[in-house]
Amino acid sequence: xxxxxxxxxxxxxxxxxxxxxxxxxxxxxxxxxxxxxxxxxxxxxxxxxxxxxxxxxxxxxxxxxxxxxxxxxxxxxxxxxxxxxxxxxxxxxxxxxxxxxxxxxxxxxxxxxxxxxxxxxxxxxx
Ligand code: FES
Numbered sequence: 001x002x003x004x005x006x007x008x009x010x011x012x013x014x015x016x017x018x019x020x021x022x023x024x025x026x027x028x029x030x031x032x033x034x035x036x037x038x039x040x041x042x043x044x045x046x047x048x049x050x051x052x053x054x055x056x057x058x059x060x061x062x063x064x065x066x067x068x069x070x071x072x073x074x075x076x077x078x079x080x081x082x083x084x085x086x087x088x089x090x091x092x093x094x095x096x097x098x099x100x101x102x103x104x105x106x107x108x109x110x111x112x113x114x115x116x117x118x119x120x121x122x123x124x125x126x
Contacts, residue, residue, distance in 0.1 A: 005095070005096035005097060008066075008096070009062060009063065009066040009095065009097075010062065010066075012065065012066035012069040012070055013062040013065045013066045013069075016056075016065055016066075016068070016069040017069045017070075017072055017073050018054050018055050018056060018069065018072035018073070019055065019056060019057065019069070020055040020056075020057065021041075021043060021055055021057055022043035022044070022045050022053055022054075022055045025043035025044055025045055025055075026044055026045055026046040027042075027043070027044040027046065027117045027118060027120075028041065028042070028043045028044070028117060029041065029042050029113045029114065029116050029117025029118075029120065030042075030113065031109065031112055031113045031116065032109075033060065033064065033105050033106060033109045034105075035102060035105050036060070036061075036106075038058070038059050038060030038061065038064060038106075038109070039058060039059045039060070040056065040057075040058040040059075040060065040064070040068060040109050040110050040113045041056065041057045041058065041113070042054065042055075042056045042068075042072075042110065042113050042114050042117055043055045043056070044117065044118075046080065049079050049080055049081075050077055050078065050079050050080075051075055051076060051077060051078055051079075051080075051083070054072045054075060054076065055072075056068050056069075056072055056110070058109075058110070060106060060109070061106050063095075063097075063099070063103055063106040063107050064106040064107065064109055064110065066095070067091060067095055067106070067107040067108070067109075067110050067111075068109075068110035070091070070094050070095065071086075071091055071094075071110045071111060071114060074086065074090070074091070074094060075114070080118055083114065083115075083118050084115070084118060084119070086111070086114075088108055088111065091107065091108065091110075091111050092107065095107055
């Protein structure tokens with residue numbers, strides 16, 4: 001693993017961005033990694049169809065925590081349409097790691113949670 005990336009991942013793991021909970025979120029989504037049972041919840045506050053605030057709470061390994069923290073930074077102030085376009089490739093590029101199938105599940109859990117929240121929204125906020 002490249003030392004620079006390793007350092008960035010450890011930084012996000014130790015000092016995660018946007019960790020917490022939003023009272024009365026417009027979107028909230030939760031899921032677990034089926035391989036290990038670790039959990040991830042993402043809350044979003046939406047204003048004018050854009051992310052006004054994002055918080056996550058997750059229990060898991062360094063890769064999953066760092067990926068979730070990075071993902072929350074990636075979507076700050078993004079529109080819901082822009083979020084729908086974020087794919088595995090973008091998140092994995094941000095992580096900067098080559099991951100095997102098990103670690104891939106760790107890294108992508110947050111994206112699955114985010115997407116299911118964004119796509120699952122019933123009343124589109126205005
Ligand atoms: Fe559980 Fe990575 S080992 S999320």
